[in-house]
Amino acid sequence: MNFCEGCNLAWEGEKCPKCGRKKLRAVNEEDFCLVAQVERTFGDHLKADLENEDIECVLMPYGTGVKSKFALPLENYLLYVRYKNLDHVRQIVKDANV
Ligand SMILES: [Zn+2]
Secondary structure, eight states, rough: EEEEETTEESSSSSSOTTTTOOHHHHHTOEEEEEEEEHHHHHHHHHHHHHHTTTEEEEEEEOHHHHHHTTTTTOOOEEEEEEGGHHHHHHHHHHTTTT
């Protein structure tokens, strides 16, 4: 599995599907990888659940640009976890069907 440092994306191919960067390096267990975009309340709950399991995660507010300009609530997070937890957390998100 390869890793794009620009996008924090674990990817099988040689070229990042998001930014098109080539020569990706091999991913390592501790790299934070993008899991999915999640809804804000789901993200907050998930973070608490993962912390109970001793799994680190990072939530990045998503869509801060236009929405904050119009004073709308920020609805989404981009969810990142370490590569070693990626499959596990992906499954949780999938099961939750968000
Ligand atoms: Zn990339």
